[in-house]
Amino acid sequence: MREENDHTKSQQITSVWVRDPRIQKNDFWHAYIDYEICLHTDSVCFTKKTSSVRRRYSEFVWLRQKLQANSLLRVRLPELPPKNPFFSLNNARQIGDRMKGLQKFLEQILQSPLLLSDSCLHLFLQSQLSVAKMEACAAGRTHYSVAQAVERCGLRRFHSVEDLQKDLSMSCDSDSDSSECRDPEHKIKDLGINKSKSSALLDLMGTSQEETLSCSSGST
Structure with missing residues (x-):
C-alpha cells in the first residue's frame, strides 16, 4: 500500500x-x-x-x-x-x-x-x-x-457589508425585478458574507x- x-x-x-x-x-x-x-x-x-x-x-x-x-x-x-x-x-x-x-x-x-x-x-x-x-x-x-x-x-473586494448592499441595489435598480434584487439581504446571506465574518474578510483583503x-x- x-x-x-x-x-x-x-x-x-x-x-x-x-x-x-x-x-x-x-x-x-x-x-x-x-x-x-x-x-x-x-x-x-x-x-x-x-x-x-x-x-x-x-x-x-x-x-x-x-x-x-x-x-x-x-x-x-x-x-x-x-x-x-x-x-x-x-x-x-x-x-x-x-x-x-x-x-x-x-x-x-x-x-x-x-x-x-x-x-x-x-x-x-x-x-x-x-x-x-x-x-x-x-x-x-x-x-x-x-x-x-x-x-x-x-x-472581489468589498470595503464593507454596506458597500455590498449598495452594489447589489444599483445592479438591480432598472433591469430586473427578481426576488434577489428586491431583497439584497437574501443575496448577501447566499454569498456567505455577514457582519460576523466581515472583519476576517476585510483583514484578508487588506x-x-x-x-x-x-x-x-x-x-x-
Whole structure:
C-alpha cells in the first residue's frame, strides 16, 4: 500500500511559468516590474490546482530567505538571478533573462518535498497578499488560515457589508425585478458574507491597492 502511494505521488505533476512582465508605477519617479506566475498542478500539496498571481523581484528575494530559514539549512536552495545594479526597465534582454532565472528558481523549488510543506511558498504562489501579510498569515497572526487566503484569491473586494448592499441595489435598480434584487439581504446571506465574518474578510483583503486580491487563473 505504501509503495502504491509513493508511486501516485511520483506521478503528480506541477508546472510553473513566469511570464508577462509589466511596469508598475508607484509614482512619477519610482517604478518596478512585476511578473505573472502561473501554476498548474494535480499535486495534493496544493489547495488550488490552477492559479495566477503577480510578484516582483524583491518578493522572490523574500521567499528565498524565508524558505532557507524555515528549512533550517537542510535544503540547498537554488540561486535567484543576480541583482543587477544597472538593470533597466527598458532593456528587454535583461528583463527576459531575469524572467527565465525566476522561472528556473521556482521549478527547482517545487521539486523539494520539504519546501512544498512551507506555508510561505503557498502564499507566495497562490495568493496576492503582501510580504507583511504573508508573514503574519504563515505565523498564525491573522483571522484567516493559509488555505483560506489561497481560496479567497480572486474574490472581489468589498470595503464593507454596506458597500455590498449598495452594489447589489444599483445592479438591480432598472433591469430586473427578481426576488434577489428586491431583497439584497437574501443575496448577501447566499454569498456567505455577514457582519460576523466581515472583519476576517476585510483583514484578508487588506486596505491598500497593492494588496487587492486580483489574481485569476485565466489572467493574461
